Amino acid sequence: MSEAKRTYRMRDRAKSQEETRKKIVEAAMHLHEEVGPRATTISAIAERAGVQRLTVYRHFPDETAVFQACTSHWLSLNPPPDPGDWADIADARSRFKAAISAFYGYYSRTDRMWTAAYRDVDEVPALQQPMAEIAAFLKSVGDDLIAALDPKGSNPALAATVRHGLQFATWADLESQGLSEKEKAGLVMDWLTGTERN
The missing domain is CATH 1.10.357.10 (Tetracycline Repressor, domain 2)
Known part of the structure; x- marks a missing residue:
């Protein structure tokens, strides 16, 4: 040959x-x-x-x-939102709203896979490392948003609201109640406003 x-x-x-x-x-x-x-x-x-x-x-x-x-x-095929898309937004609240809107749009498009993954993660060891990496990514995004909203780190309720708002489970719960993507993002912004007044 x-x-x-x-x-x-x-x-x-x-x-x-x-x-x-x-x-x-x-x-x-x-x-x-x-x-x-x-x-x-x-x-x-x-x-x-x-x-x-x-x-x-x-x-x-x-x-x-x-x-x-x-x-x-x-x-x-389904990359998560890129924090660079909102990094240049000067106003911290507007930046947070852009991030929430991006994640909620993403969750809406990828709902089935995330629902299955979060449901099964505790019983499938092979899934735990990839899901831990997603959790670390969300934490990093949250850390950056919190630092912009509360530079002194003096408002734990605000930090908790930001982290809660970014979670797929939060989106899924609001989705189950029939809220539109705009309504979901608006509600999270209302939660944020509530923490700022306390």
Whole structure:
């Protein structure tokens, strides 16, 4: 076999393997959203991807590796709000409102996955590290907003309101009560105003 043919076959094989890997990751991603991480088995992923269980294990040594790849892929398709989008807003309250509006719009678009992830996180060890990273991100966003709203750090109620407002669970509770995205953000701003008056 010529060197050119060997190179072509190796390239073709690598492309096929990458396509198979992508099918597995997307199958896991859709199952996590539809039935939840807890109910997503390797067998179910293999069936959804149209491959054998052994093929899944050839690409991913364990469930944690599948979850890491799935999380990375899903976040690349659904990146969380970028704090840089509101960092230049001089007024701290307006900055907070922009952040809340961005997160609530994001939660609205990605509701199914976050609902499943938060529901199952305590029972799925492979999910705990990615969710801890999301929690750290939200904490960082909250810290920056709190520092702008309360530079002296003298208002713990304000800090608690900012952190509570940023949580998916807060959005989900307000969503269950039928509030629009604008109404949700407005209510959180009213909470903030209440803490500033105390």
